[in-house]
Amino acid sequence: MELSRLIIIGALIAILVSLGTALFHLSSGKGDSGKLLKALTWRIVLSVALLLFVVFAARQGWVTPNGFRR
Numbered sequence: 001m002e003l004s005r006l007i008i009i010g011a012l013i014a015i016l017v018s019l020g021t022a023l024f025h026l027s028s029g030k031g032d033s034g035k036l037l038k039a040l041t042w043r044i045v046l047s048v049a050l051l052l053f054v055v056f057a058a059r060q061g062w063v064t065p066n067g068f069r070r
Contacts, residue, residue: 015043
């Protein structure tokens with residue numbers, strides 16, 4: 001498997017883990033909003049980094065869009 005695909009899949013998994021962590025801190029009800037904020041901040045940072053990587057990889061020709069075929 002290509003390195004770019006592994007990076008994208010790893011980033012998506014990290015985003016889901018961060019979102020799950022935020023959900024856990026939100027539903028635990030202990031009132032620790034600092035951990036919730038930190039988890040959501042990491043999710044945003046990872047999402048922006050993934051978007052920038054995909055744009056960069058597309059410009060370099062490492063990934064190509066499939067599009068819809070008719």
